[in-house]
Amino acid sequence: MPKVVDHDARRQELAEATWRLIRREGLEAVSVRKVAREAGVSPGSLRHYFTSQSELLAYALRMVGERIEQRIRSLEPGQTLEDHVQALIEQVLPLDEERATEAVIWLAFVGKALVDPELAKLATETHNALYHLFHQLIKAMVRHGALPRETDVELEARRLHALVDGLALHGVASEEPLSPQMIRQIVAHHLEQLAAKAGAVPGRGEA
Amino acid sequence: MPKVVDHDARRQELAEATWRLIRREGLEAVSVRKVAREAGVSPGSLRHYFTSQSELLAYALRMVGERIEQRIRSLEPGQTLEDHVQALIEQVLPLDEERATEAVIWLAFVGKALVDPELAKLATETHNALYHLFHQLIKAMVRHGALPRETDVELEARRLHALVDGLALHGVASEEPLSPQMIRQIVAHHLEQLAAKAGAVPGRGEA
DNA sequence: TCGCTTATGATACAGCTGTGCTAAAATGAA
DNA sequence: TTCATTTTAGCACAGCTGTATCATAAGCGA
Numbered sequence: 319m320p321k322v323v324d325h326d327a328r329r330q331e332l333a334e335a336t337w338r339l340i341r342r343e344g345l346e347a348v349s350v351r352k353v354a355r356e357a358g359v360s361p362g363s364l365r366h367y368f369t370s371q372s373e374l375l376a377y378a379l380r381m382v383g384e385r386i387e388q389r390i391r392s393l394e395p396g397q398t399l400e401d402h403v404q405a406l407i408e409q410v411l412p413l414d415e416e417r418a419t420e421a422v423i424w425l426a427f428v429g430k431a432l433v434d435p436e437l438a439k440l441a442t443e444t445h446n447a448l449y450h451l452f453h454q455l456i457k458a459m460v461r462h463g464a465l466p467r468e469t470d471v472e473l474e475a476r477r478l479h480a481l482v483d484g485l486a487l488h489g490v491a492s493e494e495p496l497s498p499q500m501i502r503q504i505v506a507h508h509l510e511q512l513a514a515k516a517g518a519v520p521g522r523g524e525a
Numbered sequence: 526m527p528k529v530v531d532h533d534a535r536r537q538e539l540a541e542a543t544w545r546l547i548r549r550e551g552l553e554a555v556s557v558r559k560v561a562r563e564a565g566v567s568p569g570s571l572r573h574y575f576t577s578q579s580e581l582l583a584y585a586l587r588m589v590g591e592r593i594e595q596r597i598r599s600l601e602p603g604q605t606l607e608d609h610v611q612a613l614i615e616q617v618l619p620l621d622e623e624r625a626t627e628a629v630i631w632l633a634f635v636g637k638a639l640v641d642p643e644l645a646k647l648a649t650e651t652h653n654a655l656y657h658l659f660h661q662l663i664k665a666m667v668r669h670g671a672l673p674r675e676t677d678v679e680l681e682a683r684r685l686h687a688l689v690d691g692l693a694l695h696g697v698a699s700e701e702p703l704s705p706q707m708i709r710q711i712v713a714h715h716l717e718q719l720a721a722k723a724g725a726v727p728g729r730g731e732a
Numbered sequence: 733t734c735g736c737t738t739a740t741g742a743t744a745c746a747g748c749t750g751t752g753c754t755a756a757a758a759t760g761a762a
Numbered sequence: 763t764t765c766a767t768t769t770t771a772g773c774a775c776a777g778c779t780g781t782a783t784c785a786t787a788a789g790c791g792a
Binding site (some may be wrong): 325339359360361362363366367 | 741743
């Protein structure tokens with residue numbers, strides 16, 4: 319009989335069990351034994367796939383990033399540029415259970431990365447990747463005339479980045495979290511306000 | 526010889542030791558023994574001031590809130606309303622070591638509150654208090670004509686709140702944190718942009 | 733069939749955890 | 763001083779932690 323699942327698929331299952339655990343009980347609750355129990359395997363077996371706990375955690379975090387990345391890549395271009403930008407941003411916001419879980423995991427890791435140099439490197443990678451995305455979005459919108467030509471791209475990218483991470487945080491807050499509707503509305507409003515001056519300033523051509 | 530310090534002062538010292546520990550090693554690293562060692566007392570002694578660990582943590586978090594609150598209260602009104610608002614917001618942003626420590630503590634607690642119902646209640650209180658402050662600020666600015674009359678106060682308060690928490694997060698990020706200058710600039714820019722339409726729309730009087 | 737690799741399960745170890753308990757020390761009033 | 767209260771220190775308990783080691787079991791090419 320052939321192997322039911324291969325090595326990588328098993329690692330992914332274990333990572334998903336880790337996600338569920340983080341989502342339910344937080345990152346601190348993640349222990350080798352609990353993850354194994356959650357995944358329905360023995361602790362010794364888990365250890366066969368991940369030599370150390372940090373290796374498991376790093377893998378679990380990396381998979382979150384890849385899942386988001388894949389979702390973004392498979393996003394077909396929207397009607398207008400603004401719609402597309404909104405759709406892109408919504409991929410990293412806790413608008414459904416799947417993305418809420420990702421947000422919780424992400425925030426938990428960032429919190430731990432504040433003091434764990436090992437995870438800090440990984441967290442910084444993801445952080446910078448997201449900033450880079452926002453930077454490109456802003457730049458593209460300026461290029462297409464959706465944003466004023468005098469827009470400070472870095473400033474707006476950092477502002478959008480902070481807003482999005484803040485919304486993610488508030489969207490998964492324990493009590494009375496920000497509703498998906500409100501989150502969407504805030505993002506839309508932010509993009510509108512960004513573009514406001516583009517309409518007000520008629521000089522869209524060369525100076 | 527009279528008592529060198531009284532009961533409450535001792536509790537405060539222990540809370541500050543807890544802060545230092547959280548700042549240095551994270552919330553997970555907080556154990557009864559470590560806090561006691563950090564404060565230079567025996568674990569048994571610590572237990573005399575705080576019956577349980579959660580009582581210590583709750584006290585430590587509450588004290589952060591009170592310190593911020595006191596800083597805000599002792600803030601003398603700025604030259605313009607915009608300056609005052611900026612100064613208020615800056616009290617909760619990691620612009621120096623003291624406020625960075627507060628931000629780390631706050632974020633650590635929020636992370637833990639995601640899964641700990643005990644702390645969730647306390648975290649929600651602080652969260653709501655900050656939202657309430659922002660709500661009042663926006664409302665005051667609208668009343669003073671610094672913001673357009675048609676401003677959606679709740680929306681803008683939530684947006685500002687998310688932005689501020691996001692900036693706090695990025696300001697204490699492990700590697701290449703957002704610089705205080707950049708944080709200040711982003712807040713100032715946000716407030717300017719908020720006010721932009723107030724100037725553009727001349728109808729400041731009755732409709 | 734044999735033999736090798738991979739996978740699994742179980743156990744053990746040292747270390748840390750929160751908390752409870754007990755006895756000593758220090759303090760302050762009588 | 764004497765006495766009662768507060769404060770401190772230390773120890774013990776049960777439980778959980780990451781990790782290492784080992785023996786068993788399963789899969790699979792020869």
